Amino acid sequence: MHPLIVHFPVSLLLIAWLLEGVGWYRKSAEWQSGVKALVWIGAISSVVAAVLGLVLINQDDYGGDTVVVHQWSGLATMALAVFALLALRAQRTDLFRGLLTASVVGVTVAGHYGAMLTHGDDFLTSVLPETREMAPVAEGGSRFALNTSSTTPLDDKQVSELNLEVRSILAHNCYSCHGSSKVKGELRLDKKEFIMKGGESGPILVPGHPEDSDIIRRVKLPAGHDDAMPTKGKRLTEQDIAVLEFWIKQGAPWPSGPEKSLYRVAQLAPRMPALPPAAPGLENPIDRFVNVYFAKNKLSWKPVVDDRTYMRRVYLDVVGLLPTPDQLKAFVADTAANKRAVLVQKLLARNVDYAQHWLTFWNDALRNDYTGTGYITKGRFDITTWLYSSLKTNKPYNQFVRELINPGKESEGFIKGIKWRGTINSSQSTEMQAAQNVSQVLLGLNLKCASCHDSFISDWKLADAYAFANIFADTTLEIHRCDKPTGQLASTKIIFEELGSINGKAPTKERLRELAEFMVQPKNGRLYRTVVNRVWAQVMGRGIIEPVDMMDNVPWSEDLLDWLAADFAANGYDLKRLLGQILTSRAYQLPSVGLKEADQIVSPKFVFEGMVRRRMSAEQFADAVSLAFSPIYADTSIVEEQFPKKLKAEMPFPRASLVKNDPFLTALGRPNRETVSTSRASQANLLQALELTNGEKFNEALKRGALQWRALYPTSDALVRNLYWKALGREPKPQELAVAQKMLGKTPTTDGIQDLVWAISLHPEFQLIY
Template identity: 35%
Template sequence: MPGSRSKSAATAILATVVALATGSVAAVDFSHEVVPILRAKCGKCHTGSQRQGGFSLNDRETILAGGDSGTPGLVAGDAAGSELIRRITSTDPDLRMPSEGEALPAEAVAILTRWVEAKAPWEDGFSFAGNTYEAPLKLRQVELPPPHDGRVHPVDRLVDAYQEAKGVPTPPRCDDATFLRRVSLDLVGLLPSPAAIDAFCADADPGKRPRKIKELLDDDLARAEHWMTFWNDLLRNDYTGTGFITGGRKQITPWLHRALVDNIPYDQFVRELVAPSDASRGFIDGIVWRGEVNSSQTVPIQFAQNVGQTFLGINLKCASCHDSFVDRWKLQETYDLAAVMAPDTLELFRCDKATGAFASPGWPFQELGAIDGAKPPAERLEQLARLMTDPGNGWLSRNLVNRIWAKLMGRGLVHPVDALRTRPWNEDLLDWLAADFVASGYDTKHTLWTICTSEAYGAVTPSVEGQPDGKDYVFHGPLPRRMTAEQFTDALWQLTDAAPAKPDADVQRVQPDPAAPRQLPPRAQWIWNNQAGASPPGERLAFRARINLLDPVTHAVAIATADNEVTMWINGTKVGHSADWGKPFAEPIGGALKWGGNEILVVAANADAGGPAALKAEIRAIVADGGTTWVASDDSWEWTATLPDAEGKWPGGTEPADWQRASVVENQATWAPSDAAFADGVRGAAGPQPMVRAVLIKCTPLMASLGRPNRDQVVTSRPTDLTTLEAIQLANEQALFETFSVGGRRWLAEHGNDPGVLTGTILKTALGRLPTPAEATAIREILGETPTESSVADCLWAVVMLPEFQLIR
C-alpha cells in the first residue's frame, strides 16, 4: 500500500526511537555517517544544481524548506513525521527514494533516523553545492565609503553603506545604562556597580562612552581574566581533566595569564604558542591519550587540527581521516602540517589504515614560504611561527578579528567562525578590521576599542524573531547573547560576595591600588643556618620571627619561598605553602594577625637532590593610618633543627630551647630568577586583591551545566539553549543555595532590612536599572515586611533566574 514501510526499515526506526528514549543512542557523526549516505544515494537528483521535484539537499535550510509540494523535507527531532524518512522507508515504488536502484539498507535508514531525531545537526558552513569562495591570502586595501549623517567611525561607514544597500534602517543608540552593562560584561566580564551606573548616566559629556571603554580596557587584570575564558577554550587550557594526572597534558595558565595582562602583540602571542617555551608548550603538545588511539588523535595530528582551527579558522578534523567531505582541505595537507612538529617521519593513515604514503613538513599557504623538512622539529616550528605571523598572511588577522566581532556582536562576519572560507556578510569590513589590527602592531586591545567605540556596537539589539539566518543573514545590530558560565558565576559572586578566597589557577593577581601608598621594594634576604647556604639533601629547618602591631590592620600579605619547599604559620594558623622556589606564595593574612605580638613560624626544606638551600620571607601589613609595618627575613630571624608537626604545633606543647641566629646567605644571586615574582607579591600589600574570578576556578557542576566545556578539544562556540540539566542545577544545587544564603547575610549587613532600599539596590546591581512598579511589588512580596536572610536569598535567586539577568543586550 502507498506509504507502507519495509519490515527491516520499520525495525531500524523502532530501535532508534527506543534507543533515543532510553538515552543509549550514540551521537551521529554528520561528516562521516550522514554525508556519505546523502551524497551517494541522493546526490544525483537533489544536490548541486539538481532539484528534482524542486527539492534540494544542498544545505539544512533547503532540506527544511522542502520541494514543490511545500512539505518540509524533515521535521527536526521527529523522524516518524519527516518526509525524508517516510520516502526512504516506503515500499511504494512511486514514493520510495532513491527512485532508482536498491532501497537503502536498514543500517543507513537507522543512521538517518538517528540524525533526524537528534534535530538534524549540520556541519557549519557545509553545502553539497560546494563552496567556491576563498578570500585572497593577502588582505585587500579597502576604501571607506563616505560617512552617513556625521557617523565618521570607519566601522560605521562600512556598516552604514552595507545596511543602506540592504534596505536596513540605521538602528538607534541603546540607552546609557544598557550600554554600560553591555560593555562592562563584554570587556571585563563584570557587572557595573550602581554608583558607576548613576555616574555614567548623569554624565553629559558626549565623549563618555569612549572614555568608559578606555577605562575598562586599561583595567588589565579584569580584562585579561575575562578574555582568559575565550582563550582557555581556544587553546584547550584547563586545570583538571583528561591527561593531567598521567602527565599526558600540560596547562599553560601562568604564561597565558601574564600574556593577557601584558597584552603582548598577537603575532608574538602566536609565535610563543607555535614555537613554544616550556611555559607555553602545553598547547602544541596536546593530549597523550592512554591506550590505543585513532590515528587522527595522535599528538602531531592534534597539533595540525588545533593550529589550523585556532589561528587560521580552518577545520582540519575531517581531513585528518581522509580528504574532507565538507571543505577543500586534503588528508595530505593535514599530515604535512602535523609533520612540522613530529619527531619522526609520518605515514599517512586514511580511515585508520596505512596508505604507504608519507608526509613532508609543510603548511597550507606555501606561497608565503616553505618549511625546510631537513631541519629539526624545533627549527621547523620556528619557521612555521614566522610564516603564520607574516603580515601577508591575511588568514591569521581575519580569523582573530572575526572571532572578536562574534564575541562582541553575537555572530561573526564569517559564520561559523571555524569556516573562514565561508563568504563574510561584509568582506570590506572584515578586511578593514584585519588590516587595522595588523597596522596597530597586532594590538588586541586596539581592536576591542575600535569595535566598541562604533555606533554599530552601541546600538539597540534588534528583534531576532523572523530574521533570516544562514546564508541569508543580514546584520541589523548587535545580537543578545547569553552570559558564559564564567560571566554568570562572576556576576553571582558580585551579588552575593561569595567568591572563593583563592584561585585554583597558578597565577599572580597583583593589582596595586593606585590611591594606596607606594610600597617599598622587598626587604627580605635569603637566609639559612650558614652563610654558604650549605645543606645536606632533604634537610628541614624551622625559622621564627615576630611582628608587633599596635594599630588595627586594614590589609596584610605574607610572601615566602624556599629552595625547595616552604610552609608558614602565623599565630598557629597555616597561611601558605610553596614547593617551587621560583614561585613564592603570596597570601592575604589579615585574619591571622592580632593586636600586639604575632609569631611567624616557617619550615623550610632543601630538595632531596641536595644543593644550596635558603629561605626568603616577608610580612607586609597596612595599618589604619595608612602606614606600613613589616618583618622580613634577615639575620635577626632564628632557626632550629627541631620541627613542629603538620599543624605547626610543637611536640609536647614545648618550644625548643636551641634557637640560634640565622645567617644571611652570601650569594643572593643564586635565586635571582624568583626576584620578580617575590616583588609582585610584595606589591600586593598595597591593597586587597580583586575578587577571584570563575575562570581561575576548576569547573563546578553548575558551570558545566551552563556550558563550560571540559576542553579536551578546541572549543569555539558554547551552547545557547537552556538544557534540562541547567534548569535542574539552577533550581536545586546545594552550592548555589549556599551562595544565595551568603548573599542574604551580606545584603542585610550592608543595606539593612528596609524592603524598599533592598528592592531598588538589588535590581540596579543585577540588571542595571530600577524596578518597575509591578516588579517592586513582586519583590516586596518575596522579601516580606521585615526581610530575613532567607527572604533576601530567595529574592536574589528570583532576580538571577530572570532572562534579563542572564542575557547581554
C-alpha cells in the first residue's frame, strides 16, 4: 500500500505541471479546475508522506547518506507544494508556476533516492538483461567457475574465489535491504561478522548444513510468499542458489586476513618473478616472458620486421623524427649482428632530440602547456623549463616524482592545478585537482568519482579522496558530497596507507616532503608498474594493462609487468634504460598488428601478438612533414620563450612539441591539457580529414615546399624518387612512379608537386607507425 498511499498522490503534482504547461502553451484556461484539484491533492499528500516518512525512518533501521538526501528532498517537496498551493490561491500565476516546477524537481529527486532505499542503488539497471553478465568476477577466474558438486576440500585460492562469488550474489540481490544504507530485520549481509551474527530472528545459516540454513529456505520459497527473499526485484537463479548452498556446505569459509574487495585490487608491493629460461634468439628478459605467454596462448614467433621498417619505427619512438635517406641506406647496408642495439643506444644519446620528442608525452600527462586557461589570470603555472631539463638529463624517475610532489618554483605547476575563475565544483578545487592528478598520473588510479561521492567503480570512498587532497591544502578541507557540504572535516593521509603516515598537523611543505618520500620508496611497486606500463603503451601501441590509468585491471602478462617494474627500480630508475630494453626486444621487432575496432585496445580479451599499429601523433606528423617536405612551422621565433635561445638558433625547423597549440595540431589530436591526458586516439576522424584537406597551415607548408622542390629537381623522375626516399624511406614502385610522373607531367609544376606531396603525406605508409 505504500506506493498507493504515499507515492501516487504526490506524483499528481507532475500531472498538474504538465496540464499547466499545456494550458499556457494553448492560451487556454479550460484545465484550470483540474490543475487546482491536483495541486490540492498533491500538497496534502506531500504533508502526509513527510509525516509517514519520519515515522518510518525511526522504525525500520534506515541509515546512511541515501536516506538523509531522501528525507530532506521530501521535506523540501512538501514545502514547495504547499507554497505553490498558496500562490495558486492568491492568483500569483508566475510564482505558482515557478514553485510548481520546483516541487516537480523535488518529487523526482525524492522519488529517485526513495527507490534507491527500497530497491538498491542499481534499481534502474538491475532489471536490464545484461546486468547479471556484468557482475564482478572473482580474481583470476570466471563467475561461478567452481564445480559446486565437488566434495574435494578447497585450497586457499578456491576459498577466496568462492567467497568473492558469494559476496557478489549478496551484493546484487540483498544489499538494498540488508546493507549499510538499510538494515531490515536487524540483518546485514555486507560483512563477515554481520552475516555470521544473523538478524532479529537469529542466525541465517548453519555452517556445513545448507538444508538447515534459513537463508537457503527463504531464497527457495516461491515469489509472493511472506518469507521469500529477495522481496523485490529478480529472484536468485538456480546457479546462484547452488553457489550459496555449496558455500555453506563447505562450512561457509572466509579467507583469513582482511576481506578482499569485490573489485580487483592490484598488489602494492613490488615483485621480482624468476626469469624464464632463455632460448636461441630470445635472450632479452622481455622475450623470455613473452615466450612463456606465447606458449600458453598457442602462438608462434613471427619473423622480425626488415631493417627499414625497424629503423623508421625506432626513430619515431625515440626522437620523434624520420631517418634521412642516407641514414637508412647506411643502416640497411651495415652487416653487424648488433646494429639494431647500437642504433637504439645512438638515438638514446641524442639528448636534445629525445627531450623534444618525449616532452609531448609528459606535457599531456602532467597537463603542462604554453598557453590556455589560467595562464592569463596567473591561476596556472607551467613546468616547461624543469620538464625539458629533466628529460634532457634523463633525471632518475624517483627524483623526477619527488620534485613533482615536493616541488621547487620551476616544478610546482603540476600540483598547483588550475585556479578556475568564478564559482567551481568542490571536486575541482586546486587541492582536489592535485589529489586526482597525482593518483592518476603516478599511480594509475581514478579518484575523480570519489571526489564527489563514494566511487561506483572501486572501493575508494569520498573520505579517502578528501584525506589525500588534504595533504596539498593550506587549511583543513570540509568534505563535500556531490558539491554539498557535510560539516565533516577531512583527515590527512596518503591514498595507500601502507606507504606511511602523514603528519596532518605539519605545515603543507612538510606534508609534501613526507608524501614525496613515501611515494618514491622501492616498496611502492605501483608507482613503478604504472610508469613502466605507460612507456610500454607509448611504443607498443597498447599497455600491458589497459586502460593505462586503471592499474587494478588484469595485465596480459603480470610476470612481465612486475619484472620490468622491479628491474627498473633496481637499476637506477632509468627511463632511457627501460626504453632501450623494450626497443631491442624481439617482441618490439615483431610485425605490427592492426586492430579493426578502437575498443579492441581495452578489451579484456586482448591477446598480445606484437606492436599495435598506430597513427603518428600530431607532433610526429608535423615534424615528419617538416623534415620530408617543408617545415610546417618555418619561423623559429614561434618556439616558446621558455626554451633557450641557443636551442632555437640551432633548429633546422621548430619541433611541433615546442610551439603553442593551434587548429592544425588540435585537429590531429593534441589535447588542450587543462586536464591530464595519458593516451590519444589513434583513429582518423572527420576533423583531421578536413584540416589535412583544407587547413591553411598544412597547405601553406606544402606550397612552400613545392616551390623549393621544383627549383631543386627540374625533372619528374628525380623529384619523385627523392620524395619517396625522404617520406617513405624507399624507392617508388614502378606503378607508383608511373602515376606520379603522370601527375607531374614532363616539367613539374608547383601545383602538381603540391598535389603529389599531399597524396604521399596522406598515404597510410607515411601516417602510420608500422
